Every structure is written in structure tokens, then in C-alpha cells.
Amino acid sequence: MSASHLSSRRDLFRLAAGAAASVALPGAAHAARPEAYSSGEIVENGHRFFGSISRGLAEGLEKANKQWGRPNAYILGQEAGGAFVGGVRYGEGSMYTRNAGQKRIFWQGPSIGxxxxxxGDRTMMLVYNLPDVEAIYRRFAGVNGSAYLVGGLGFTALNNEEVVVMPVRSGLGARLGLALxxxxxxxxSTWNPF
Incomplete structure (x- = not known):
């Protein structure tokens, strides 16, 4: 076998491996990272979910999109929480992605402040920069402020590295405070908030 023949086989192998990788990788990346939703789609789903109380949703979404881009997942569900200095929150719902499907999800967490x-809230959580659907299973920290009697609509931003979760809550109850x-x-589902 000549050196030039061996070299051309290597070149052929490299070319074939490169072509296979370029064909396989875009599909794999497409399936792994959820595609982004438009503002109109999120507002429409929010109106259906929250009903008439969602008038401030479009304005809050516009501000969030300026800061973090477009959400590539969202969660619809319900939650309940209570606090007296220290507090807890529990929720459940479904996470929706455009190209990775729907996934049942639960959340819980402590607070102090x-x-x-x-x-008790109906909650829509907008998820920004989610690299893949499994990346949601971690802790997202932030400061939560609440001030309503009987009902209200509130926005909060929680983050973990590059991923941002923005809960939008429409609730009933009496809550006043600022907590971390x-x-x-x-x-x-789990009862352990930690």
C-alpha cells in the first residue's frame, strides 16, 4: 500500500465522519434544546389560563423578553404557600416545550424573610435559556415580594446559572412581605421543601 493511497483513505474517513457528524448533530441539538415561543403565543396561553385577570401579562412579558430573550418552555399549574417569617410553597403542573413535548412537574421550596x-395561586412560569428539558430539575433562587388581599397578579424572577424561571401568579388569599x-x-411529588 502506498503512502498516498493510505493518505486518501484517511481523508475519505475524515470526510465521511465529518459528514455523519454534521447530519447527526443538528437533529440531536434540535431535540435536546427546546425551541422558543413567541410573545403572542405566551400571552394567548396566559389569557386562556388566567382569564380576565391577565391584562398585565403582556406588559410583564415584554419586559422579561427584553432582558432574557424569548422563553423556550413554560409551566402551567397551581400552587399553595404560607409563611410567618419562614414559609413554604408547593405546586404541581405541566411543562410545555415546542419540540420536546409536555412533562408533568412538581415544585416546592422554603423561604425566609x-x-x-x-x-393559593394559578401559576404560569416562563422558562428562559433552558438547554434541555432535564435541566429544569434543580433549585432556582430569588427574592419574592407579595402584597395582595383577596387577589392579585405577581411576577418574580428566579435563576440558576443561565436558566431563568419567571413565575407569574394569580392568586387568592392574604399575603404581605418580602422573602428570600x-x-x-x-x-x-415530595413534601420535603429542601
């Missing part, structure tokens, strides 16, 4: 009251805490997302 100047916070008192109890609430986190939400932990899990595939199964």
Missing part, C-alpha cells in the same frame, strides 16, 4: 400570610427563597423542581 418579612413575610406573612397564605395564598428558592423553588426546587422535581419529576415526582
Amino acid at each position: 418579612l413575610d406573612a400570610g397564605a395564598d 427563597g428558592y423553588l426546587k423542581f422535581t419529576p415526582d
